[in-house]
Amino acid sequence: MSGTPRTRLRRGREKARGRREALLDVLAAGFVCHLGVVVEGVVMVVPTVYGYDPDTLYLHGSVASRSLAGPPDEVCVTVTVLDGVVLARSVFEHSVNYRSAMIYGRPGDVTDDTEKLAALRLITEHVAPGQWDYARQPNRRELAATRLWALSLGEASVKVRSGGPDDADSADARDGRWAGELPVLTGFGTPVPDPALPVGTPVPRHVADLPGTWPGRG
Amino acid sequence: MSGTPRTRLRRGREKARGRREALLDVLAAGFVCHLGVVVEGVVMVVPTVYGYDPDTLYLHGSVASRSLAGPPDEVCVTVTVLDGVVLARSVFEHSVNYRSAMIYGRPGDVTDDTEKLAALRLITEHVAPGQWDYARQPNRRELAATRLWALSLGEASVKVRSGGPDDADSADARDGRWAGELPVLTGFGTPVPDPALPVGTPVPRHVADLPGTWPGRG
Numbered sequence: 077m078s079g080t081p082r083t084r085l086r087r088g089r090e091k092a093r094g095r096r097e098a099l100l101d102v103l104a105a106g107f108v109c110h111l112g113v114v115v116e117g118v119v120m121v122v123p124t125v126y127g128y129d130p131d132t133l134y135l136h137g138s139v140a141s142r143s144l145a146g147p148p149d150e151v152c153v154t155v156t157v158l159d160g161v162v163l164a165r166s167v168f169e170h171s172v173n174y175r176s177a178m179i180y181g182r183p184g185d186v187t188d189d190t191e192k193l194a195a196l197r198l199i200t201e202h203v204a205p206g207q208w209d210y211a212r213q214p215n216r217r218e219l220a221a222t223r224l225w226a227l228s229l230g231e232a233s234v235k236v237r238s239g240g241p242d243d244a245d246s247a248d249a250r251d252g253r254w255a256g257e258l259p260v261l262t263g264f265g266t267p268v269p270d271p272a273l274p275v276g277t278p279v280p281r282h283v284a285d286l287p288g289t290w291p292g293r294g
Numbered sequence: 295m296s297g298t299p300r301t302r303l304r305r306g307r308e309k310a311r312g313r314r315e316a317l318l319d320v321l322a323a324g325f326v327c328h329l330g331v332v333v334e335g336v337v338m339v340v341p342t343v344y345g346y347d348p349d350t351l352y353l354h355g356s357v358a359s360r361s362l363a364g365p366p367d368e369v370c371v372t373v374t375v376l377d378g379v380v381l382a383r384s385v386f387e388h389s390v391n392y393r394s395a396m397i398y399g400r401p402g403d404v405t406d407d408t409e410k411l412a413a414l415r416l417i418t419e420h421v422a423p424g425q426w427d428y429a430r431q432p433n434r435r436e437l438a439a440t441r442l443w444a445l446s447l448g449e450a451s452v453k454v455r456s457g458g459p460d461d462a463d464s465a466d467a468r469d470g471r472w473a474g475e476l477p478v479l480t481g482f483g484t485p486v487p488d489p490a491l492p493v494g495t496p497v498p499r500h501v502a503d504l505p506g507t508w509p510g511r512g
Contacts, residue, residue, distance in 0.1 A: 218386040
């Protein structure tokens with residue numbers, strides 16, 4: 077983001093545990109990722125859903141496979157969570173509060189059926205918690221038609237900016253302008269039933285109970 | 295996104311006007327973009343704020359200039375607006391409703407001071423409407439320290455998925471499961487004043503009046 081990140085987590089063995097926790101925090105709070113890949117010499121940035129476990133990010137390979145025969149050599153996957161807008165006294169000091177993770181590596185195809193099911197479950201539960209057990213799970217044909225990529229979380233960086241504006245000590249602070257942070261909240265609205273549903277089909281509990289708003293999922 | 299986009303706007307002269315309107319709709323609804331760039335052979339995807347007019351996207355060059363001496367040859371900038379989660383009867387048919395724009399091109403440095411001010415105003419007003427006139431505007435030194443890129447909107451594509459799940463006609467529809475769309479809403483929370491502010495500094499009207507939630511800005 078523009079502006080100076082107040083906190084930047086840098087590489088270093090001594091910070092490995094904190095880094096991993098920060099990375100998993102971003103992956104938990106994020107919803108979609110942006111996959112950067114070079115196809116025939118052209119950079120493409122494609123939004124897609126994801127799932128993860130502590131070591132691996134899983135992506136739907138179908139997203140990019142329209143353009144790619146197999147997994148690409150190297151990708152960068154970025155997950156960004158928007159937490160707020162920083163309103164400073166001066167335009168120059170305006171900024172954005174956010175958490176962002178960049179993961180670099182060479183994705184591999186997930187080919188084993190058991191691993192594919194596990195990866196698809198992680199993706200489904202990240203996007204729509206509770207749906208894996210509620211919806212009909214993939215059959216053999218569907219699983220065969222699903223391409224999944226696995227990307228190690230081993231090479232990743234996290235950047236975070238939080239807090240208020242940085243110009244409280246500047247001459248601008250004497251001018252009486254309001255300054256602070258405007259939090260950004262995201263949440264689920266009222267579920268919209270498929271018009272084809274039989275009248276009276278109940279909204280399942282796990283859907284009805286999803287939070288109306290929560291901070292920083294964008 | 296995974297799944298089949300229900301609507302895809304393809305290139306073609308006859309659709310140019312509709313495409314441009316769809317592109318501007320995504321840019322208006324989005325908040326941050328993801329800039330894809332190749333730096334020394336490595337793909338990077340960097341989140342950043344943006345502004346735009348009907349012909350041009352403006353970016354803070356500072357974002358990537360830590361890694362780049364000048365504007366890169368070619369970039370892809372993607373703006374994604376999340377509108378909802380599509381809950382189908384089967385896991386396989388789950389999807390995401392979204393609007394996404396991908397803009398390709400070679401960004402140029404904005405060097406003229408008048409153009410820089412105009413571009414910075416577009417970026418500021420996109421992220422924090424009303425702040426350009428409220429906050430102190432950039433002075434000569436700040437403007438010189440601000441690097442801005444301009445990217446033509448001439449080469450862009452838009453993808454949209456909307457509506458409910460696609461398995462209303464499938465055998466799965468007989469199993470009685472609920473299916474539909476879960477809208478995603480984003481909005482601003484209560485403004486958090488900078489702790490350094492004098493007590494009683496009023497929240498300006500343009501900040502207090504920002505919408506609490508609005509559809510599909512994520």
